[in-house]
Amino acid sequence: MKRKIFLSTVVFLSIFLFFCAKPEKPVAKIGGNWVSFEQWQAFLNSNQFKDFDDQEKLNNAFESFIKRELAYERAKRKGLLAGRLWEDQKEKIERNTVIYNFILAKYLNGVSDPSEDEMYEVFKMDNARRHLWGVGVKGKENASEVANALKSGGDIEKIFEQHKSDLPNGPKSYDIGYPKFNEIPPEIQKVFFSGNDGDVIEPIQFSQDGYMVVVLKELQLPPKQEKYDQIVARKALGLRFQKAMSKCNDDYKNNFPDTYDNQIVSELLKNEKPTDEELNKTVGRVGSKTIKYANLLETYYSDMQKGVNLPRNEETFKKVFDKIVLETRVYLAGEKEGILKDKKVASEIWEKTHEAGASMCYQDFANEVAIKDEDLKNYYEKNINKFAGQGSYNLRYLLSKTPESLNNAVILFKKGAKWEDVLKSPGILPETDSGILGWKNQNEINSIMPSNISEKLMGIEKGKWLADKIGPDRLIAIYVEDKKQGEIYPFEQVRDKVKEFYIKENGIKLFEDFLQNEVKKSIKVETYPQNLK
Template sequence: MKLKSLSTAGSSLLIVTSLAFPVASQTSADSVLAKVGQQTINLGQFEAKLKSKNLFSSQRSLSSNLKKSILEEMIDDLLVERKAANYDFKGDQESQDRIKDHRNQVVADLLMKDLVDSQLSVSDSEVVVHYNANRETGYKTPEAVKIRQIFISLEKSDSRQAMPDNKEAHKQVLTKCKEIYKRLKKGVDFAQLAKAFSNHRSSSEGGEMGFVPRGELPPEVEKVVFEADPGLLTKAIQSSYGCHIVEVLEHRAEQYQDLTGTLQEAIRQTLTNQKKQARTRLVLDSLSKAYPPKFNQGAIDKLVSSQPTKEWLVRVGADTLKPEYFSTHFQKYLRDRRIQSSPASINAYLKGQADTLVFLAAARKIKLSNKPEVKTKLQKFKSDLAKQKIYQQRPPLEFNPSPPEVQLYYEKNKSKWREEKPVYVQHIVFPDSSRAGKVREELLAGLDFKEAALKYYPGEKEIREIAYDLGFISEIEMPQPFYQAALKLQPGDLSQPVKTEYGWHLIKLISRKDYKSLDQIDEEIRQILLEDKTKDTQSGWRTGLRKGTKIWINHELLDNFSGQMTGIQGLQQVQEGLAE
């Protein structure tokens, strides 16, 4: 077999060249992508890894660097798992305590399953009784209306004092709504206009708000939409928040939830949990008689008063809860429940620990810890803990990219961050090209664009005052001929007449910003640089991990893997060509 030495991620490895490994004539999920000692990584496993990271897509191909990075990660995982099998926790008291706690929890859960869970059952009749008893309070769906809306907020108006009682703000908002409403009546898509102009969070969904029950809409809007027939409302609605253009899609009357199979299972689970709680208390009371817990009240009082103590706190048989264990685990108990330390929380925690010790005493009596199920779960926990410890051996990263480093990366890669709304434009629309051409000559001769707009823009005076100024626009907000013409302009330029379905436009470019500014993406660039630095810093750890292990990678297969849904099937032709 032909071998050659290559440097990978800072480590000198023995890599078997792909020429020494015949390529199959057909590619499948079983096709070997890499060998790590005697273990293999196939395409199916590689695709599963991509899916777990949400990188498996039908829309895009993966970059070569990303594919290599994911494969390197999978190789690391195999080697860490191998090393974890023989990991020694000797001298690591914290890990030994965690292993002991986990074993106790597994044993207690198994006893709970035998004495509690196996005794629980909920009949169909119990489900029906519960449903009927709680039908009014728990299973009623209120009256609702399904709508979509375009909302223009008062806070987004040009007035600096855009408050509900500001007449100028209301006027500006209403004028904008009228202009949008006219576009709707001309047939422009509602969703498109909602995405472009709406200030509501539903704008990204084309204004779709789903079913909205009574009480969740502004009173002015609710009064109209709940009485309206399905369809676009005849006019915009003004509220104390702004202006609403609403389309009613569907009404839904108040109704009760049907007792479907899904609801039956949900009720069954609720009743099961209630029974489990009662059964657990009954079992604990019974076991506590056989294995009574003892509480060292003097030591507990010291804890409550925040005094130090070295005395035991709770004892059941041979098992004892000591202050060291309490101090380590009580804080986690508080965090998990988002509560503060208090006499009540201390006593509740100690009572729960006493219950656990009672279960463990009973489990020890019947030697539950010797069951294969317990040993299997404990071994998996130890393996996962060992892998966590090995990964923690990677050197910590202390790196903060300097402003010049961030600036340099931005200048080299700014094409990644193109603006969605790159051009700020003003326009005037005319019914014919002849009229547009004549006004263009006036503008070139010195006529102010705003004066021309107020004079020639169609519609009412209130509309002309704002409709000509479109601000920064995206590709979806205006017809393609308009947008493409605007893109070709430089600030201050005036276009030739441009024809769209609305008429002939004269477009003036006020300003443009083709790329996002460095301030906008500074943190994103810092994260990219940090990830690159992390790879370099951890190369030493990876070298030690791989020392003495032969690693082979099928580079042709990796390079030609698209990372798309049809990745494996698409590689069949590539593999056939390589085999020839």
């Protein structure tokens, strides 16, 4: 027993001395804690700083760094960096950083940017179209017979006529059209690019007794682009890492086997409001790591918030578990291969943890800071339209694939052309239909427009246009034909909202002043600017 206590004490002292010992090249000492050159570099890398030859910019960056570290130290001293939520956040930071760096180093040869071919693969998935024929059939046996008949060269038009009344909501024609990759079921996606013209896909069930027999026809591939936009690049990067993680998962399955208790999960799913005891129940393992029911729920609701509609059943939760297994196994692989011993990775984890801690300090400050009524009233009077009731807007719109087509149509409208003629302008898409939205209030606009557009639209004056992107190959131009302002609410009625907006616009400046004037008095700061390079 004494030996165990002695060893624990030695380990604790080793860790304590490691973090408290003066680094070889320190840049600061804040509240008794040394900050190394590697940690300073991690901060610069995180903020994509490259102007090392510009001393003024370097000094400004260092000033921001010191303020950030003061915020972190204050959060620590105030007890904000304690408890389960903070521990979970730290664990996520470490896991994600290890996964990223390990995959990058071992599977992507240190190259994070996707290649032209990888970006085209994503662009192709977003824009390629496949001509499809199909027959809706009642019953699996009948569907199999239809599939065999088509494979043998049967006339699809005649076969469709024989079965068109099988299903009340079945297709009205055997010609399905030219859907995109993301508009079709997974069964067709598997052969969307690889299947040959004339291939018949095995029957796909789409209702209780309804089946679809699909025939692949012409594949229309988009041309390669000279330059791809950020959306495509981001998707390609995600796909690149996803493939590498799958490879890593396969490589380390034997090292870190997983187990899953479907029976426990089935029982737990019956209770929509689980107790703390139920949340802490172990539902599976990956290597030495336990997966609790709370982990499944967290990932499930996280995916739901991203717009993924997932049924709450055993099948879904097994897929959620598999997703957790993938990430956990890659993390354990990185840990096994010593990625945490890499100084760069350790500094990156330190940087992200301190950024998260400083953010918590800011949120705490924003919740507690007192703003004088005089300042809030002045802000209210200067920005009174922000605190009005719902306004309404009389809107028209045009859809196109290119900015040139939109611009030409808008010019035509400004020259006095009839709206019907503007709709016929080259490049204006048929989906525009009448192009008239009519009067819409702010809630209605929010429900039909992406947030980036609806927010901008609030500031557009009567008689003006707003143009923006609404998808990978969709542009929209919106015309504000007329607008009506909502009711102006008195200051006392919207005081909390005024404070919220005031802090949103002025909070960072107030926080920096607070750090400079109040926190710095209680937290000792030493700097070593000679070590910044």
